[in-house]
Amino acid sequence: MTVTQGPHPPNSARGKRPKQGQPVIDRAMSLLAVFTDRRRALTLSEMARLADMPVGTALRFVSRLAAWGALERLEDGRYVVGVRLWEVASLSPRGHGVREVALPYLEDLFEVTRHHVLLAVRDNEQAVLIERLSSRDATEVAYRVGGRAPLRSTAVGLVLLAGADANFQETVLRKAPEIEPGVINMPEGQVRRTLSDVRRTGIAVIRRSVPSLTVSVASPIFDAQGAVAAALSIVVPDGSTPPNVLAPAVRATARAVSRNLGYQAGVTNDILTGSQG
Amino acid sequence: MTVTQGPHPPNSARGKRPKQGQPVIDRAMSLLAVFTDRRRALTLSEMARLADMPVGTALRFVSRLAAWGALERLEDGRYVVGVRLWEVASLSPRGHGVREVALPYLEDLFEVTRHHVLLAVRDNEQAVLIERLSSRDATEVAYRVGGRAPLRSTAVGLVLLAGADANFQETVLRKAPEIEPGVINMPEGQVRRTLSDVRRTGIAVIRRSVPSLTVSVASPIFDAQGAVAAALSIVVPDGSTPPNVLAPAVRATARAVSRNLGYQAGVTNDILTGSQG
Numbered sequence: 001m002t003v004t005q006g007p008h009p010p011n012s013a014r015g016k017r018p019k020q021g022q023p024v025i026d027r028a029m030s031l032l033a034v035f036t037d038r039r040r041a042l043t044l045s046e047m048a049r050l051a052d053m054p055v056g057t058a059l060r061f062v063s064r065l066a067a068w069g070a071l072e073r074l075e076d077g078r079y080v081v082g083v084r085l086w087e088v089a090s091l092s093p094r095g096h097g098v099r100e101v102a103l104p105y106l107e108d109l110f111e112v113t114r115h116h117v118l119l120a121v122r123d124n125e126q127a128v129l130i131e132r133l134s135s136r137d138a139t140e141v142a143y144r145v146g147g148r149a150p151l152r153s154t155a156v157g158l159v160l161l162a163g164a165d166a167n168f169q170e171t172v173l174r175k176a177p178e179i180e181p182g183v184i185n186m187p188e189g190q191v192r193r194t195l196s197d198v199r200r201t202g203i204a205v206i207r208r209s210v211p212s213l214t215v216s217v218a219s220p221i222f223d224a225q226g227a228v229a230a231a232l233s234i235v236v237p238d239g240s241t242p243p244n245v246l247a248p249a250v251r252a253t254a255r256a257v258s259r260n261l262g263y264q265a266g267v268t269n270d271i272l273t274g275s276q277g
Numbered sequence: 278m279t280v281t282q283g284p285h286p287p288n289s290a291r292g293k294r295p296k297q298g299q300p301v302i303d304r305a306m307s308l309l310a311v312f313t314d315r316r317r318a319l320t321l322s323e324m325a326r327l328a329d330m331p332v333g334t335a336l337r338f339v340s341r342l343a344a345w346g347a348l349e350r351l352e353d354g355r356y357v358v359g360v361r362l363w364e365v366a367s368l369s370p371r372g373h374g375v376r377e378v379a380l381p382y383l384e385d386l387f388e389v390t391r392h393h394v395l396l397a398v399r400d401n402e403q404a405v406l407i408e409r410l411s412s413r414d415a416t417e418v419a420y421r422v423g424g425r426a427p428l429r430s431t432a433v434g435l436v437l438l439a440g441a442d443a444n445f446q447e448t449v450l451r452k453a454p455e456i457e458p459g460v461i462n463m464p465e466g467q468v469r470r471t472l473s474d475v476r477r478t479g480i481a482v483i484r485r486s487v488p489s490l491t492v493s494v495a496s497p498i499f500d501a502q503g504a505v506a507a508a509l510s511i512v513v514p515d516g517s518t519p520p521n522v523l524a525p526a527v528r529a530t531a532r533a534v535s536r537n538l539g540y541q542a543g544v545t546n547d548i549l550t551g552s553q554g
Contacts, residue, residue: 024301025341035368064302069400072371081365083400086372086407088358090423091312094349095363100422104412107384123346123360130363135381145377146367 027053028061032070032081037144041078094121098230099131102221102257106133109234109253113246116141116235118216120149120156122164125172127157127231139237140211150178152191155206155218156231162198163220163228169195182210202251204231205243213238217246219254224262232257304330305338309347309358314421318355371398375507376408379498379534383410386511386530390523393418393512395493397426397433399441402449404434404508416514417488427455429468432483432495433508439475440497440505446472459487479528481508482520490515494523496531501539509534 022030034042034050042050048058062079065071069084090096102119110117110133118141119131126148134141143149151157151172161172173188183206186194198204204218218233232254234246259265299307311319311327319327325335339356342348346361367373379396387394387410395418396408403425411418420426428434428449438449450465460483463471475481481495495510509531511523536542 023341025305025338026345028302028305029342029345029347032365035365037368040368040370040374061302064300065306068303068306070306072369081369081372083369083371083398083405083407085362086366086369087400087405087423087425088309088312089363089366091314091317092349092358092360092363093317094360095358096423097317103410107410121360123364128360128364130360133380133384146364146373148364 024061027051027057028065031058031061031065032085035081037147041074041080043078047079094229095128095130098221098257098261101260102230102232103131105253105256105260106131106232109232109249110135112249113234113236113241115139115237118143118156118218118233118235119221119230120160120233121230122151122160123148125151125175127151127154127160129156130230139214139235141214141235142208142211150180152177153180153183153185153206155204155216155233158191158194158198158204158206159218159220159231159233160228162195162204163231180208182208202254203243203247204233207238215243217243217250219247219250220258221254221261222258222263224264226263229261230257301338304328304334305342308335308338308342309362312358314424318351318357320355324356371506372405372407375498375534375538378537379507379509380408382530382533382537383408383509386509386526387412389526390511390513390518392416392514395420395433395495395510395512396498396507397437397510398507399428399437399505400425402428402452404428404431404437406433407507416491416512418491418512419485419488427457429454430457430460430462430483432481432493432510435468435471435475435481435483436495436497436508436510437505439472439481440508457485459485479531480520480524481510482524484515492520494520494527496524496528497535498531498538499535499540501541503540506538507534 030051034047048055069082071079072082106117114135115138117133120127120129129143129147132145151161202219206216214235215238216233216235218231220228221230223229307328311324325332346359348356349359383394391412392415394410397404397406406420406424409422428438479496484492491512492515493510493512495508497505498507500506
């Protein structure tokens with residue numbers, strides 16, 4: 001599924017602008033965006049402070065969001081993200097949609113390795129993790145489902161960046177990379193060569209030392225239009241199974257998911273050799 | 278996690294009321310709510326019609342929602358639910374939160390049966406399915422992740438209803454049940470006896486004939502406060518493994534998940550024998 005990203009057409013700025021200079025919807029959404037992995041339950045005043053608005057205004061918005069079910073109020077008075085929002089969000093084709101198609105194949109791959117299997121999509125200049133299968137005794141990894149990862153220094157990120165259009169790649173390459181703890185920061189020239197390799201081989205490999213010594217092997221999932229819809233990876237302790245042994249299984253699984261998204265293998269070469277490289 | 282449900286306090290009605298008599302946030306949310314399992318991509322005018330608002334108004338709202346990432350615009354101009362919304366929604370403790378804790382245990386159960394394993398939570402008078410593990414050759418089932426199911430005529434629904442407070446149960450029992458295709462509709466007295474049995478045994482069993490002949494066996498998951506947080510079930514073809522053979526595995530898995538949510542087994546009796554019954 002190809003999605004128009006980046007700045008929205010001019011009429012997107014025409015929203016209602018009340019006294020505080022920001023459309024009501026933006027302010028409502030900013031109250032949803034204050035929740036993070038480490039802040040899953042917040043008081044009204046915490047929400048107001050984090051969203052930078054008066055408590056009275058926040059109360060009005062939060063009450064409406066809670067009435068609709070986007071927020072839920074705990075017995076201690078704090079608010080959490082609601083099941084109703086999760087229900088609507090589960091209809092996101094690039095979130096839950098890809099995940100639904102991919103899950104049985106991820107499970108097959110997981111049964112082979114018993115470590116971690118990840119599925120990620122690109123959202124602007126980051127990767128969003130939409131699934132992670134992990135055995136209870138698997139090595140510790142950096143990312144949780146719903147979390148974000150940089151494009152330049154993760155295996156799924158490199159796969160997603162390699163599949164993006166050339167202009168977008170330039171934008172990302174021209175910026176200073178996000179510093180990832182425990183990952184060797186590649187200079188720009190090396191990233192370019194790596195992206196070209198990823199397009200040619202269908203495989204990206206990244207080693208990291210934080211939170212534990214791991215190696216990730218990722219491969220692209222293509223949609224019916226031949227665009228890179230998602231990236232799939234496995235993460236194992238570094239020094240266990242070598243990446244070149246893991247690569248065929250990762251690539252085969254990614255191809256099986258692609259086929260189920262309507263991808264026709266015939267156009268593979270166009271993408272893997274890429275006129276963008 | 279105990280959540281305050283039902284009507285919101287009076288100040289929830291104090292939202293901003295522009296000309297069309299409905300707060301802006303409610304109207305924005307109504308544009309998100311038009312998406313369903315069968316309508317995952319919609320044009321602007323379809324969204325306006327389904328949300329019952331003028332196209333111009335819908336455009337303003339949709340543009341803001343798209344700029345934030347709650348919606349994404351496809352190349353053909355249609356809109357879908359965005360990954361950004363999915364990302365925020367993944368922080369829902371009752372959605373993704375329970376699911377994250379439960380997933381490894383669901384997988385263990387799934388490996389034993391190789392059919393379907395479901396996880397559901399209650400949202401008002403329905404169950405919302407938050408996870409489903411299915412093998413590719415499993416029998417067809419009625420519900421998808423993010424979808425809703427009635428409380429009175431599904432195994433997970435009965436478990437969630439049995440764990441709800443007495444007033445809520447009365448509200449549900451006094452209403453006409455939702456008609457479920459292929460499920461025998463239990464009269465009110467039988468539902469009451471069933472709920473009492475579910476509290477006593479920790480197991481609910483439902484047979485259905487649509488979309489295929491299946492039997493579901495469900496058990497409650499308790500949170501740290503001893504409240505029913507979710508329901509877990511397995512669904513197998515009717516006539517394969519009998520429910521009484523499946524029940525111990527379902528109950529043991531539900532207890533393992535409960536323990537990981539902070540549930541202390543000591544209070545089991547209070548809940549299973551329930552003063553509510």
